[in-house]
Amino acid sequence: MSQHRHPGAPGRAGAVPALPDLPEATVARLPEYLRALHNLAETGNETISSEGLANAAGVNSAKLRKDLSHLGSYGTRGVGYDVTLLIEQIEYVLGLTQRRAVALVGVGNLGHALAGYDGFAGRGFRIAALLDADPARVGEEINGLVVQHVEELPRVAAEESIAIGVIATPAAAAQRVADQLVAVGVTSILNFAPCVLSVPDGVDVRKVDLAIELQILSFHEHRKASLTALPAAGGSALTALPGGLAVTESQEAIGT
Amino acid sequence: MSQHRHPGAPGRAGAVPALPDLPEATVARLPEYLRALHNLAETGNETISSEGLANAAGVNSAKLRKDLSHLGSYGTRGVGYDVTLLIEQIEYVLGLTQRRAVALVGVGNLGHALAGYDGFAGRGFRIAALLDADPARVGEEINGLVVQHVEELPRVAAEESIAIGVIATPAAAAQRVADQLVAVGVTSILNFAPCVLSVPDGVDVRKVDLAIELQILSFHEHRKASLTALPAAGGSALTALPGGLAVTESQEAIGT
DNA sequence: AGGCGCTTGTGAACACGTGCACAAATCGCG
DNA sequence: CGCGATTTGTGCACGTGTTCACAAGCGCCT
Numbered sequence: 001m002s003q004h005r006h007p008g009a010p011g012r013a014g015a016v017p018a019l020p021d022l023p024e025a026t027v028a029r030l031p032e033y034l035r036a037l038h039n040l041a042e043t044g045n046e047t048i049s050s051e052g053l054a055n056a057a058g059v060n061s062a063k064l065r066k067d068l069s070h071l072g073s074y075g076t077r078g079v080g081y082d083v084t085l086l087i088e089q090i091e092y093v094l095g096l097t098q099r100r101a102v103a104l105v106g107v108g109n110l111g112h113a114l115a116g117y118d119g120f121a122g123r124g125f126r127i128a129a130l131l132d133a134d135p136a137r138v139g140e141e142i143n144g145l146v147v148q149h150v151e152e153l154p155r156v157a158a159e160e161s162i163a164i165g166v167i168a169t170p171a172a173a174a175q176r177v178a179d180q181l182v183a184v185g186v187t188s189i190l191n192f193a194p195c196v197l198s199v200p201d202g203v204d205v206r207k208v209d210l211a212i213e214l215q216i217l218s219f220h221e222h223r224k225a226s227l228t229a230l231p232a233a234g235g236s237a238l239t240a241l242p243g244g245l246a247v248t249e250s251q252e253a254i255g256t
Numbered sequence: 257m258s259q260h261r262h263p264g265a266p267g268r269a270g271a272v273p274a275l276p277d278l279p280e281a282t283v284a285r286l287p288e289y290l291r292a293l294h295n296l297a298e299t300g301n302e303t304i305s306s307e308g309l310a311n312a313a314g315v316n317s318a319k320l321r322k323d324l325s326h327l328g329s330y331g332t333r334g335v336g337y338d339v340t341l342l343i344e345q346i347e348y349v350l351g352l353t354q355r356r357a358v359a360l361v362g363v364g365n366l367g368h369a370l371a372g373y374d375g376f377a378g379r380g381f382r383i384a385a386l387l388d389a390d391p392a393r394v395g396e397e398i399n400g401l402v403v404q405h406v407e408e409l410p411r412v413a414a415e416e417s418i419a420i421g422v423i424a425t426p427a428a429a430a431q432r433v434a435d436q437l438v439a440v441g442v443t444s445i446l447n448f449a450p451c452v453l454s455v456p457d458g459v460d461v462r463k464v465d466l467a468i469e470l471q472i473l474s475f476h477e478h479r480k481a482s483l484t485a486l487p488a489a490g491g492s493a494l495t496a497l498p499g500g501l502a503v504t505e506s507q508e509a510i511g512t
Numbered sequence: 513a514g515g516c517g518c519t520t521g522t523g524a525a526c527a528c529g530t531g532c533a534c535a536a537a538t539c540g541c542g
Numbered sequence: 543c544g545c546g547a548t549t550t551g552t553g554c555a556c557g558t559g560t561t562c563a564c565a566a567g568c569g570c571c572t
Contacts, residue, residue: 019478019479019482021479022475023558023559024558024559025558025559025560026559027472027475027476028468028472030471030475031465031467031468031471031472032452032468034471035450035451035468036452049518049519049520050519050520050521051519056452057452058452060560060561062522062560062561062562062563063559063560063561065519065520065521065522066521066522066559066560066561068520068521069520069521069522073520073521075519075520075521076519076520076567076568076569077518077519077520077521077566077567077568077569078517078518078519078520078567078568078569078570079518079519079520079568079569080518080519080520081520093475093478094471094474094475094478095474095475095477095478095479095481096471096474100470100474100477102470109369109372109373110369110373112368112369113365113366113368113369113370114369114466116365117365117366117466119450119465119466119467120466120467120470122467123467123470123471124470124471124474125467125470125474163474163477164470164473164474164477166470187477187480188473188474188476188477189473190466190469190470190473194291194375195291196288196292196312196313196314198314202480204473204476204477206469206472206473208464208466208469209287209375210370210373210375210376210446210464211287211375211376211378211379211381212284212287212288212291213446213462213464214356214358214376214379214380214381214420214422214446215286215287215290215350215352215379215380216283216284216287216462217420217444217445217446217460217462218350218351218352218356218380218381218419218420218444219278219283219286219349219350219351220444220460221351221356221419221420221443221444221460222275222349222350222351223275223277223351224443224458225351226275279528279529280528280529281528281529281530282529305548305549305550306549306550306551307549316530316531318530318531318532318533318552319529319530319531321549321550321551321552322529322530322531322551322552324550324551325550325551325552329550329551331549331550331551332537332538332539332549332550333536333537333538333539333548333549333550333551334537334538334539334540334547334548334549334550335538335539335548335549335550336548336549336550337550
């Protein structure tokens with residue numbers, strides 16, 4: 001039914017949607033656009049200009065247009081983009097038209113938080129299973145799901161057709177878990193453990209390391225401190241100990 | 257005091273360290289190298305070749321050498337890098353020689369996990385304060401810290417000389433918190449809320465959005481599925497409405 | 513109907529990041 | 543003491559991503 005109405009099918013004649021292989025940088029921004037679009041839709045906007053959407057997503061408008069053009073975009077010159085249509089477009093490309101099942105391995109500190117994070121359900125994902133290697137944690141109920149032993153993974157994967165695995169274990173256990181996930185057919189892994197995973201070709205791994213993010217910020221702090229210290233030429237010792245420069249430019253922030 | 261002994265001071269004559277402004281991509285990898293180096297140090301390695309370290313960090317060895325060369329690196333040809341020295345170098349550049357104080361705002365689901373995350377303490381950071389806008393949460397003790405009301409931020413910032421703010425609030429509150437952080441002199445923010453923050457120039461914001469990571473993975477899943485589906489040339493309708501294609505190609509992953 | 517203003521889509525220049533391949537440097541050994 | 547094995551540091555070519563600037567297209571207003 002109504003292939004033409006469905007967001008997925010590009011306007012072209014061809015039958016096969018054949019995802020254009022988007023630049024990786026573009027893919028990484030699409031979710032951001034999607035979130036901004038959902039906000040706009042909720043506030044009653046029917047169309048949005050590239051400029052407006054770019055602002056909402058925090059990017060350059062030319063970049064946004066180029067990104068959207070990659071997916072054969074459906075903007076109208078002089079008007080902008082149809083918000084609903086664009087949402088459907090992007091959700092199709094990102095493969096969010098089906099709700100993907102996620103298995104979360106490692107129900108420790110972070111795992112608990114992830115299990116309870118409502119941002120997943122709202123954005124196309126369903127946590128289908130919680131797993132842990134620690135028998136003491138098996139049986140615990142979190143957010144309506146019961147923690148199962150990680151050895152149950154093959155059965156769970158078969159039942160739920162798991163698409164994505166999330167690793168929230170300590171670093172020492174992560175590689176082993178990754179191997180187990182791969183063994184049951186998972187081809188996408190989100191790794192929160194601070195370590196490098198080796199996986200076969202065809203398996204995608206994305207890594208999130210909270211400490212790394214902080215360290216990057218630390219670098220910029222360090223750099224800013226060394227720069228502001230230079231003109232004064234005063235103390236290199238001070239560079240290491242920024243007491244409280246503070247408030248001066250805070251007003252600038254408010255102008256939204 | 258002891259500028260010369262400090263790892264930071266490059267061997268050159270000059271007094272001012274004057275951080276070379278590294279390529280952003282390099283900065284983002286340095287923490288990874290640092291982690292790998294700490295592992296190596298623990299397992300008793302005194303030196304490491306670029307090849308070895310590159311493997312441990314999951315990057316190309318040429319890239320690693322170029323990265324290290326940017327910070328005026330201290331490798332020895334024919335031998336490799338002195339692990340301890342390199343650790344000191346990188347820690348200096350990243351500004352980790354001083355332990356930076358972090359204020360965490362938003363002690364909900366995720367905030368709890370972050371507050372308890374031991375990866376911070378081990379890597380140069382100290383959570384100096386927990387803050388929340390919800391009076392019901394104020395007073396709660398997490399990991400030895402008592403949650404304070406977010407209005408206490410100015411006092412806390414003055415006492416602890418907060419360098420970095422972490423926002424783990426709902427999206428609706430994030431901009432307001434960011435403004436407050438900026439107002440007390442914080443110039444680096446790690447934002448977990450799914451929204452764009454606007455901050456004045458000179459303030460760095462890094463964003464971590466768990467759902468976005470999953471959506472990127474989802475795209476690749478979708479793409480992989482559409483590729484394996486193509487040879488079959490079966491149904492475009494099916495591609496657009498993937499009712500339950502699922503598992504078919506799962507075996508492919510196993511071939512290491 | 514026609515013109516005008518606005519917005520998209522994109523060609524082209526530019527900046528940035530990556531990877532190869534090799535010369536220069538260092539160590540260990542005979 | 544000199545030679546060969548090894549490994550760093552880097553010049554260069556390439557690919558990717560970003561930004562500008564503008565022609566083409568669309569709707570609205572007169």
